Amino acid sequence: MDKRMSIDEVIEQIPDGAKVAIGGSSISRKPMALIRALARSGKRDLTVIVDVGGPDVDLLLGTGKVKEVIYAFVGFEVLGLAPHFRRARQTQAVKFQEWTEYTVMAGLDATIKRVPFIPTHATLGTDVLTVNDAFKEIRDPFTEEPVVAVPALRPDVALIHVNYADIQGNGVILGDGHVDVLCAKAAKSTFMSCERILSSEELQRFGRDVQILRVYSKGVAEVPWGAHPTGCAPDYRTDLRHLQDYLKAAASPDEWHHYEKEFVDVTHGEYLENHGGAEELVSRLKV
Amino acid sequence: MPLAPELNVDEIIIAAMARQLKGEVLVSSVTAFGALAAHLAKRRYAPDLAVLSTPESGMDVTPMPTLTLGQFLTDVQQGIPLTMEDIFDAIFTDHFRIWINPSQIDQYGNTNITAIGDWHQPKVALVGSRGIPEDTSHLSETFYYILNHSPRAVVARVDFRSGAGNGESRRGLQHHGAPTVLVTDLGVFDFTGPDGTMAIRSLHPGVTVEEVQGRTGFPVHVPSGEIPSTDPPTPDDIRIIRDADPLEVRKLELMSGPMAAEKFVNIYERERQTLHATYPRIGKLGR
Numbered sequence: 001m002d003k004r005m006s007i008d009e010v011i012e013q014i015p016d017g018a019k020v021a022i023g024g025s026s027i028s029r030k031p032m033a034l035i036r037a038l039a040r041s042g043k044r045d046l047t048v049i050v051d052v053g054g055p056d057v058d059l060l061l062g063t064g065k066v067k068e069v070i071y072a073f074v075g076f077e078v079l080g081l082a083p084h085f086r087r088a089r090q091t092q093a094v095k096f097q098e099w100t101e102y103t104v105m106a107g108l109d110a111t112i113k114r115v116p117f118i119p120t121h122a123t124l125g126t127d128v129l130t131v132n133d134a135f136k137e138i139r140d141p142f143t144e145e146p147v148v149a150v151p152a153l154r155p156d157v158a159l160i161h162v163n164y165a166d167i168q169g170n171g172v173i174l175g176d177g178h179v180d181v182l183c184a185k186a187a188k189s190t191f192m193s194c195e196r197i198l199s200s201e202e203l204q205r206f207g208r209d210v211q212i213l214r215v216y217s218k219g220v221a222e223v224p225w226g227a228h229p230t231g232c233a234p235d236y237r238t239d240l241r242h243l244q245d246y247l248k249a250a251a252s253p254d255e256w257h258h259y260e261k262e263f264v265d266v267t268h269g270e271y272l273e274n275h276g277g278a279e280e281l282v283s284r285l286k287v
Numbered sequence: 288m289p290l291a292p293e294l295n296v297d298e299i300i301i302a303a304m305a306r307q308l309k310g311e312v313l314v315s316s317v318t319a320f321g322a323l324a325a326h327l328a329k330r331r332y333a334p335d336l337a338v339l340s341t342p343e344s345g346m347d348v349t350p351m352p353t354l355t356l357g358q359f360l361t362d363v364q365q366g367i368p369l370t371m372e373d374i375f376d377a378i379f380t381d382h383f384r385i386w387i388n389p390s391q392i393d394q395y396g397n398t399n400i401t402a403i404g405d406w407h408q409p410k411v412a413l414v415g416s417r418g419i420p421e422d423t424s425h426l427s428e429t430f431y432y433i434l435n436h437s438p439r440a441v442v443a444r445v446d447f448r449s450g451a452g453n454g455e456s457r458r459g460l461q462h463h464g465a466p467t468v469l470v471t472d473l474g475v476f477d478f479t480g481p482d483g484t485m486a487i488r489s490l491h492p493g494v495t496v497e498e499v500q501g502r503t504g505f506p507v508h509v510p511s512g513e514i515p516s517t518d519p520p521t522p523d524d525i526r527i528i529r530d531a532d533p534l535e536v537r538k539l540e541l542m543s544g545p546m547a548a549e550k551f552v553n554i555y556e557r558e559r560q561t562l563h564a565t566y567p568r569i570g571k572l573g574r
Contacts, residue, residue: 025343028358052417075414078354078539078551082414089402089412098401101418102375121424124459125451128416131406146459175358176344177370233358240354240555287359287559 003169005219007037007268010191013219014038014157017067019047021108021153021187023160023180024230026054026077027238029173031161031193033226033268038159039063040265049155050074051104051179055230055243058082061094062250063264068095070153072104079243083250098128103135105179107153108186117149124148158187161227162212163235165194165220166203171212175233184216191219193226195235223268225281236285242275291493294519296472297537298528299491300432301327302520303470304386307430311335313374313383317342319352319536320432321386326350326531327524344369351565352536353558354551363566378418379425381463386430387419388540391445394484394505396452396466398423398431399445406447416449423450423464434541436471441485442504453483473499475517480508489517533561 011034014020020038024030035056038046045067050057053074060066062084074085088094099107106118119140123129129137129148136149160180162171171192173180184190192212197220203210229246231238249259262274272278297320304324308314309332316322316339325338326349340348345361346369353360361368377383389398390413398419404410422429429450433440448456452466469476469485473494480486486508487499496514499507520528528537534554539547 027355071415073415073417081412086412090409092408098406098415100416100420101371102378102421105371105375121460121463122421124424125448125456125464126416126420126423127401127406127448128420175362176341176368178343179371231355231358234362237359237559238355240551287356287562 002167003217003219004167004197005191005221007033007193007221007223010034010219010221011037011041011043013189013191014043016043017045017047018156019049019154021049021155021158021183022053022056023158023178023183024056024227025052025176025178026073026075027230027243029161029175029178029227029232030054030056030230031159031226032056032228032230033223033271034159034161034191034193034221035059036264036268036271039065049104049153051101053085054082055246058084059264061085061088062256063260066094068097070097070099070104072099072101076243076247079240079247083247097134098132100128103150104153105182106150108155108179108182110150110152111154111186112182115152117151119147119149121147153186155183155187156189158183158190160184160190160192160212161232162192162194163232164196164198164203164206165192165212166198166200167220168200169212169214169217169220170200170203170210171217171220172203172206172209173211174209177211181211184212189218190216191221192217193221193223195224195226195232197222225272225278226268228281234287236281237287239281239285241284291491294492296434297541298520298525299517300434300470300472301528301537302524303475303517304430304432305524306332306518307428307468308336308384309333311337313337313339313346313377315339315342315374315383315385316350316357317385318388319532319540320388322350322352323528323532323537324386327527330527331524339369340364340366343371343374349566350531351562352532353534353562354536354555356558356562359562360566363562375421378421381425381427383426384428384430385422386432387422387450388432388434389450391440391442392431392433392469393442393445393452395454395456396431396469396478396483396485397445397448397456398450398452399447401447401449403446419450423452424460425463427463428467429464430468431466432470434472436473436499436502438502438504441471441502453478473502476507479510484508486510487514489515491517492519533565534558
């Protein structure tokens with residue numbers, strides 16, 4: 001089956017109020033072209049599920065798309081804190097639920113395994129257990145010792161970005177895998193963007209790097225530089241200069257409005273042009 | 288009295304961190320200090336360490352601290368790829384070590400990277416607990432470092448427990464995950480005081496007990512007898528650290544303001560060429 005879609009066709013598949021799981025990790029391989037399209041769409045009241053979030057979560061918060069965030073971390077790594085996330089947390093404008101890196105994985109895995117929860121010792125002795133109402137401390141039925149029940153996380157949609165895909169929706173991930181495979185398997189519908197579409201014969205040569213299996217994907221969009229400004233190893237590194245401009249813009253409403261006009265409310269082609277075009281990006285970011 | 292002037296604070300901290308690592312375990316490289324401590328330990332004291340080049344992958348490469356290139360380092364040196372499942376399985380089976388740089392640590396070794404103030408109405412929302420709850424409920428050794436020992440960072444009680452320390456936080460966890468060591472710019476501390484509270488293990492050359500007490504938010508336990516002086520890095524240690532970090536990414540963690548901004552830009556511009564000069568790209572087999 002040919003599952004190719006445009007970026008906008010992917011976004012049409014996401015209903016208001018959907019629970020959206022996002023792959024990647026902080027400033028690495030985030031599906032940013034899809035996130036920008038979501039940010040400029042009329043969608044609202046989304047629940048974002050993310051293990052390690054960065055500019056993805058921050059942009060959706062900054063453009064008012066989000067009702068709730070389930071997260072283990074949201075930050076810009078070497079560049080510091082995520083500005084809209086920080087503001088939304090401090091003003092309580094949006095609902096937040098703090099999970100942890102493994103418990104987000106376990107929640108997705110519970111959905112994949114079709115079990116209601118997965119037990120763990122993680123979060124015992126921490127305040128995550130105090131503030132996160134979704135977790136329940138229970139007794140191990142065999143030893144009576146305390147364990148934490150991590151409930152299943154059931155995303156409606158997963159958005160991921162990969163290096164290569166074929167038109168049937170198999171995907172190759174060459175750098176760190178993060179939690180993309182769990183997102184893809186747990187969501188009711190998984191959509192991915194990719195740097196390049198290859199023939200299925202070419203794709204199969206990547207062996208175990210073919211991590212996204214087509215039975216889990218509903219659509220694939222060919223979007224070169226689709227992770228920008230986050231990095232996509234081994235193709236290009238994170239654009240820290242752009243992220244610095246983002247942080248500066250997020251500090252004032254006027255500049256943020258200008259940023260949105262230039263880099264969010266535009267097509268992906270225009271977005272690249274506003275960076276001086278793909279050639280300029282190659283010279284700064286290809287490794 | 289401040290640190291003896293002939294010593295660089297970054298190098299004495301990294302050397303003290305390196306001496307804590309031993310055995311055949313995965314060591315994650317999240318920060319420049321953590322990566323350099325792992326590298327120095329492997330070269331000098333613990334040759335069996337399996338050092339990662341990113342937070343989650345790239346086993347058995349020589350780490351080079353960079354702003355964005357950890358995954359590319361894996362690629363050019365053909366590091367062994369790992370998955371997030373590999374990482375958490377190694378944490379749960381106690382085959383993993385990590386140096387964590389918390390925003391706050393308290394007298395019981397509870398740590399906070401989530402929020403300053405009440406979690407529900409934070410004064411400053413930080414980043415979220417990430418994987419610290421998993422570390423502090425499973426690892427037999429947990430390591431922390433803080434570069435600027437102050438009453439705001441080393442506090443009587445953390446505002447939020449992202450990581451479980453001793454005392455009441457141990458309920459249900461037995462000893463696993465208990466805090467082991469804190470290294471700061473003043474000395475090396477452990478948790479052998481009354482009820483598992485923080486105690487001075489050694490002071491860096493030139494540092495006094497009074498200075499430690501003055502810069503700590505609670506009275507640190509002072510063991511009886513003479514307090515040892517932290518062994519300074521040897522000339523070999525210093526050479527290994529400087530060779531492994533030609534861009535001096537480690538210095539960034541100690542800087543702020545315009546000086547940090549300038550150094551940051553400089554490192555970002557130079558990191559690609561330094562990567563390829565230090566580790567020429569090896570052709571991938573079968574691709």
